[in-house]
Amino acid sequence: MPVPPHHGRLQWIDVPPPMRARLEDALGAPVTAALTPHGGFGHQLAATLHLADGRRVFVKAAGDEGPLTAANVHEAAVLDTLPPGAPAPDLLGIHHAAGWTAVVIAHLDGPHPDLSPRSRDAEQTWALLDQLTSSPAPAPYAAAVRTTPSTAAALHGWDELLADPPADLPPTARAHLPQLAEQEAAWPTLAAGDRIVHGDLRADNMVHDRTRGVTFVDWAHATTGPACIDAASLAPQLILAGHAPEVVARLLRDHPATATNPVATTAFLTALTGHWHLNARKTAPPGAPGLRAYQHRAAAAGLALLNHRLD
Template identity: 60%
Template sequence: MWALLDKLASTPAPDNYRAALPATGDSATARLHGWTTLPYDTPLPAEARRLLPRLRELEEAWPALAHHGDRVIHGDLRADNMVTDHQRGIVFVDWAHATHGPAAVDAVSLAAQLTLAGHQPHDVARTLRGHHSLATDPLPGLAFLAALTGHWQRNATQPAPPGAPGLRPYQQHAATAGLTLLAHLLQDDAPGLGRRGPDGADSGQ
């Protein structure tokens, strides 16, 4: 999976792809949020409450950061959007959310799904931290993960929609997985995962 993702994210999106599909910054992906709009008295896990100021800061940064990058973005990487072809190996399918933008979007989406599936968060975080889409500039990936996790957390508090009784429990599990992954990525203010300074450079804090 990671090898295919690396191939997808290693070169700029072709001109005809960019002409046919929206930029990530102009899509619904850029509008994902939750931490900044949750009522103050919303019950939250202790880890979410501890990280809430940073989660809100990252989420607020995401819409602008979504305009960065020119890579092919699948936008919904998870197990049921991957099939195994006898000749080509793993193939990504269902490109309904495809855009072009920051390569970190797909890397983070895959990492969140791996954590949700039961893989050890510290192992997933280590792989994600070393992925080329985050290694040089981790901020877009962190901001997207914060926004995605906030989206899951906020939606998990809403009434279940008709005909989908399992949706809210899934979103709560997904929010827990995303939050656990974020906690590992932000642990001890790891070098390279800090805030950007006024000039846009990562401050390492």
């Protein structure tokens, strides 16, 4: 059984041979190359398989003893029940062998979107979010996500930071710690809702496919909730991509998904930012290089937005 690598992801060659054989059999052609796309912090196999007949598929695979298989199976159920036209790739299959599970997904061809102000990808992403959340989640999707607790609803951090404030906490956060902890504490009761929530919207969880345009991937945290969750998640990502915090703060104030639900938006953004501030200061987990550095940057972006929403 391969252990998580300290740098980067498991490779195709690390997958037990019976699972590789099972996949080649199911796909109907030998794998001629397996390329690991750039992006994400996970250590499981997440690779584009090139097949001898010229097709390409995307595969995520992990051993069943860890938590990743459950997340991949959840993602497969989500992909299988999203409404037609949703900005997501199709599920092609799930396979089990040698104590591993592999989820095969239609391959998207392109880079991560460019969320910077010079690109139109951010605009397209907002439009996709509007489309995704304009009506309640279909019943099969709601049923598929019901069995997995929402990671969005469980986000927190300021409670622990208030109890034991780190010396390097930014002055704005330190000055507002009780208010931040209070807003965060309100979040779980506001997290209920009937809309589709991707739950982990970052540029590296999207692909700008050459024919489909921006498409959301990595639906492992998908759930139901208020429409403001994904819109408010996207906001700090735009700051990380170079948008001015005051411009993004205005977008959040005016965008339908967040403007109609300002209390939940602030509570969610507070909980997400608290999660980043708390976790950025923890020891790095194995197999996730770059995660803590990202969380530090995201924590600063989240706080820059909250500055516009705090008393």
